[in-house]
Amino acid sequence: MASQDSQMFHWHYTELDDRNFQVRGHTLFYVVVLFAVVLLAALFFLYARRVCSPPPEASHGAAVDAAVPGLPLGLDAGAIDKLPIVLHGGAATGVEEAGECSICLGAFEDGEKVKVLPKCGHCYHSACVDQWLVTRSVCPLCRAPLRVDSAGP
Template identity: 55%
Template sequence: MASSSQQSQPFDGHFTVLDDTQFHIRGRTLFFVVVLFTVVLLVTVLLLYARWVCHSHPNTSSSSNTPPNAPPQSQPKGLDPTVIRALPIVLYHQSVRDLEAGGGGGECCICLGVFGDGEKVKVLPNCSHSYHSECVDTWLATRSSCPLCRAQLQAQSTTT
């Protein structure tokens, strides 16, 4: 009989009884919950608005005076191939000062290769910087400036 009395008694564990009558949100806690919810909501709305603005107006800039239906302006292009071919090619000669200083001679700042005595180099007209012909031709096909000092060579291409 003792075993039947043990089985008939209900288990009095605090985990089985869900009593939420003592759970109340009051005062400061309620205020902080409302403020936190409002902040999260505002940040979400601002991020969605920023995303919408970026996706709906991708080509706007503050300095652009082009009409909205105009095609986007392309980046500055390189020189015309005939202008690139017309640049002077000279034979490189080491100066006496370079030899006395122990230097290996001039250097192509594009490939970082050292010019050998008697090697053909291309000289840019505005700044007189020298480069290997292949190196500077590739550069000038996409840009219209000196690789070293950024002197513009565009004026040369408009005269031809």
């Protein structure tokens, strides 16, 4: 028994041959079919990902802004400066009072100056909405278009 164990684990590189690793019978066929199935599945998932993913221009609201014909992509600095600024929490401001800026999600504090969009009445921090309106001419929340002539108080 000891001699059999020593022969079994006594391998040298010269003693290794490929006779034990031969592919016989239907094994090659099964390997080729398995490889083909995996390849087809990978191609199908890549195709489905390509077809089902939205186009790159649809991200970040660019497609919504471009869908409104005749509107410029953003407002100029003069039109942005003409938007009314009110104190948050003040009595009878006449605007829709919100608890937070929907751009930065920061809460409004009493007495804080917020910029109000005239068409929809949504309030935002001045810096947040100014940065938004440089590249887009719509309300960040409801997508109401802001024309340059309607930007006045």
